[in-house]
Amino acid sequence: MTRPPSCAIPAAMLDRLEERPILLAILIGIAAQLLFTIGLNRPSILNFDEVHYVTAARVLIALSHAANPEHPLLGKSLIALGMLIFGDNPIGWRALSTLAGTATVVGVYVLTLALTRATRPALFAALFTMLGQMVFVQARIGMLDVFMGAFLVCAAVAFVNAMHGTRRGAAMTSWTVTAALLGASVAVKWAAVPYVAFAAIAFLWLRRGHPDRFGGMPWLTGLAILGGISIPLYFLTFAPAFFYAQNPLTLAKLIPFQLEMWELQTQVLAPHNYQSSWWSWPLMLRPMWYFYEPDQGAVRGVLLIGNPAILWGGLVAVLACWWAGIRQKAGVPLAVAILWTFSLGIWAIIPKSLGFFYYYYLSSIILCIVLAVAFHHWRDSVKQRDDWFLVLCVALFAYFYPTLAALPLASDRGFERWIWIPSWA
Structure with missing residues (x-):
């Protein structure tokens, strides 16, 4: 089918790239790494929860004593590795986070390609992830969530490869990689535990009536x-x-220490200015200012806020995918809609006394896949309007960029330009 002229991605270029998906994955990775790395030294001082995790990484490097004991060690070890390579400075604190962010973007591309068997939705899912702003901010800060997200996205890729495996040996290898990546995600943050259970249930369900899946693995x-x-x-x-x-x-x-971690994870904390309830995260009612103060001779801010086109438009895509899955028996739209709903719903039962918008990080990544899958499934109806939607996403990303990348602001009240509703302040 001949494509109409595109305002965002030239059809001839996409036709050529569709024939070379590995090259496209490399180009996406280069673009993401450049985007996440430029200006990585801003802010030049500890940003939001870096005060906990960079400090814990310093302790790990010194091997002096336990620090930040409520979380496992892997994420903090990765921050420490970056500091050993690049030094105890803003680049060192955040370098490995940028790599994890890039791995997340490329993983989203590969996962969507495996699900849809089409390059266009895979490319759009990766672009939505880059422009969705959540990954951008988390890839430029020394926190744990970006590492957990990267491991989980890559685990999903390995899971789909295992499911589609026709030879038992290859399927078992992919399944082993899935298990290792899931274990690594939990070793970063316990918030990944529900995804291990989800993978086990999905494995059993997908084999039900289809024993040839996963290479016929029992x-x-x-x-x-x-x-x-x-x-x-x-x-x-x-x-x-x-x-x-x-x-x-x-x-x-070792085991008693896990119980101590559980007690710390479930303790009742004092109210926080930026706390929010899980149901409010998709509506983006309470984004978070990670940083807002003078630095390097100017007032700078870092606002964790999603791209409104993607986070709000993605909710329409979720409904469309649920509709396609239930009424049209479309497997892929149903699968991604279930995964997004699961990723949000678990926070209704996870025993945390306080919730924060950054807990929506994984759901926001899944939402980018849902959005691309919805556009792909309804492509005859939308008739390539995903290009125009992408232009809107680029424009909004550019609009918010100064508060995402800690650029100098005009004044102490410079943040007011980006406050659409009072709760964003």
């Missing part, structure tokens, strides 16, 4: 691999704690 073998790889890998990431100068971890303390 269900018991699959569950054994999932648990036998993810759990030991999770515990292995605590290895640095065995070498602390003060109160080192021991095998006898």
